[in-house]
C-alpha cells in the first residue's frame with residue numbers, strides 16, 4: 001500500500017510530462033489551432049495545389065499570381081509552426097528552416113516566371129514534410 005502511494009506522484013508527474021511533450025507538437029501553448037488543422041487546412045492544400053499547378057506552364061499572370069499565393073502561404077506556415085512554443089526540438093526547427101528557405105526560393109522563381117526553377121525549389125521544399133513527419137508525426 002505504501003509503495004502504491006509513493007507511485008502516485010511519480011505517475012502523475014510522468015502523465016504531466018507526457019501530455020506536455022505531446023501538446024507541444026500537437027498544439028501551441030496559447031493559440032487554438034491544432035497542428036493537425038494547420039496541416040490539413042494550410043500546409044497540405046497549398047503544397048498539393050502548388051505541386052499540381054507547377055506541372056504545366058501557367059496560362060497567364062493570374063495563374064502565376066495564384067502560384068505565388070500558395071508559395072507565400074507555405075512560407076507563412078514555416079513561421080506559424082515555429083511560433084507559440086510549438087517547436088519541440090532541432091529536427092522540427094530544421095524542417096521549418098527548409099520549408100521557409102525553399103518556399104522563398106519558389107516565390108523568387110515564380111516572380112521570375114521560371115517554371116523549371118520553381119519545380120526544383122518545390123522538390124526541395126517537400127523534403128521538409130518528410131523530415132518533420134519522420135520524427136514527429138505519430
Ligand code: HEC
Pocket residue numbers: 025026035036037039040043044047048081092093095096099125126128129130132133136137138
Ligand atoms: C515542422 C514539422 C512539420 C512539417 C515541416 C510538416 N508537417 Fe505535416 N504534420 C506534422 C505533425 C506533427 C503532424 C501530426 C499532427 C497530429 O496528428 O497531431 C502532421 C500531419 C500532417 C498531415 C495529416 C493531417 C491530418 O488531418 O491528420 C498532413 C496531410 C500533413 N502533415 C502534410 C504536410 C505537408 C504536405 C508538409 C510539407 C509541405 C508538411 N506536412 C510539413 C508536422 C510537420
